[in-house]
Amino acid sequence: MNNKIKLLYAEDEYTTRQNHISYIKSRYNFEIYVAGDGEKALELYKKYKPEIVMTDITMPKMTGLELIFEIRKISKHTKLIILTAHSEQDKLLQALELQVINYLIKPINRQKLKKSLDTALELLAPKIEIIENVFILGDSASYNTQTQVYTQNMQTVKLTNYENKLLEYLCERKNVKVNCYDIFIHLWDDLDREYSAESIRTLVKNLRKKLPDDLLENIYGGFYRLNV
Numbered sequence: 001m002n003n004k005i006k007l008l009y010a011e012d013e014y015t016t017r018q019n020h021i022s023y024i025k026s027r028y029n030f031e032i033y034v035a036g037d038g039e040k041a042l043e044l045y046k047k048y049k050p051e052i053v054m055t056d057i058t059m060p061k062m063t064g065l066e067l068i069f070e071i072r073k074i075s076k077h078t079k080l081i082i083l084t085a086h087s088e089q090d091k092l093l094q095a096l097e098l099q100v101i102n103y104l105i106k107p108i109n110r111q112k113l114k115k116s117l118d119t120a121l122e123l124l125a126p127k128i129e130i131i132e133n134v135f136i137l138g139d140s141a142s143y144n145t146q147t148q149v150y151t152q153n154m155q156t157v158k159l160t161n162y163e164n165k166l167l168e169y170l171c172e173r174k175n176v177k178v179n180c181y182d183i184f185i186h187l188w189d190d191l192d193r194e195y196s197a198e199s200i201r202t203l204v205k206n207l208r209k210k211l212p213d214d215l216l217e218n219i220y221g222g223f224y225r226l227n228v
Contacts, residue, residue, distance in 0.1 A: 004031040005124065006050035010041035010067060011083065012059045016106075020054075023110060028117065038062025042070050050078070052120045057084035068100065079120035083108060135171040137228060138212035143167055152212070162187055163207045170216070170226035180222040197222060 007030040011017040014036075021032060033048055035041035039061040045053065053071060055064040062070075068080050080099070085106040101123070102116040133146040141152040145168045150157050159167065165187050170178070180200045187203075204224060208216045217225045 004029055005052065005121065006031045006033065006048055007052045007054065008033045008035070008041060008045055008048070008050040010035045010038060010053070010055040010059060010064065012036050012056060020108065020113070023113070024117070027114065036060075038064065038067045041067050045071055045078075046074070049075075051124055052079045052081070052117070054081045054083060057082060072099070079123055081113075081116045081120065135174065135228060137171075137215055137226075141212050141215075143171055145171055150210070152210070157210050159207070159210065162203055163210070166203055166207055170224070171228075174226050174228040177219050177223040177225040180224070183224070 005028075007024070007028075009017065009021065009024075009032060011020070011034075017034060017036070021034065024030060024032065030052075031048075031050075033044045033050060035044055037060045038055075041053075041055060041059075042062065044050075045067075053068065055067050057064040059067075064082060064084070068082070071078055071080070076099070079101055082100050082103045083106060084103070101119050102112070104112055104116065133144055135143050135145065137143055140154075141150070143150045148159070148164045148168070150159050150164075150167065166183065169183065169186050180197050181195060183200050184195055184197075187200075204216065204218075215227055217227055219225055
């Protein structure tokens with residue numbers, strides 16, 4: 001499971017970009033996405049929804065201010081840090097209106113950069129909520145047992161009624177082996193129905209195709225386990 005905070009860094013100057021990335025990687029365990037212009041940065045933001053965005057002001061195709069303006073249309077919670085070689089008062093005021101954490105003047109002081117990133121992490125912490133009915137199934141998938149919505153790679157994947165019931169049952173017993181007969185009784189809840197291990201095997205096989213690799217394990221003796 002990947003619980004890394006995602007950071008998007010937009011900077012058109014290659015050397016500056018590489019130096020800051022190296023510094024950040026040496027001190028934080030972030031998932032980092034990099035863009036050399038504003039349009040690419042916005043594309044990456046929409047795709048990955050990073051919690052923190054660091055952006056230069058002056059960039060080709062779209063300025064840093066235009067970028068964070070577009071980001072604010074999407075989310076008011078993303079933590080924004082502005083980097084610039086300029087200190088014009090009007091740009092500073094615009095940035096402050098867009099609720100940025102800090103406005104750092106190049107050349108960037110490493111301690112000020114670290115303080116800004118630490119502040120972003122502190123502000124993010126209270127917003128991390130544990131949702132009891134949502135199960136994270138690997139790096140790219142999740143299942144909401146309340147809404148019966150299964151998503152993978154940010155896309156909703158359709159499950160049959162029995163696949164939903166099976167996945168919910170396994171999620172509620174994650175990392176515990178469950179036997180085929182108990183699954184059968186739970187899914188069909190019909191004492192008059194003849195037990196069929198084959199029907200469970202087929203159902204498990206079909207569900208496994210829709211899940212991340214190695215998530216749903218077969219265990220000798222007619223057992224299954226959801227390894228979360």
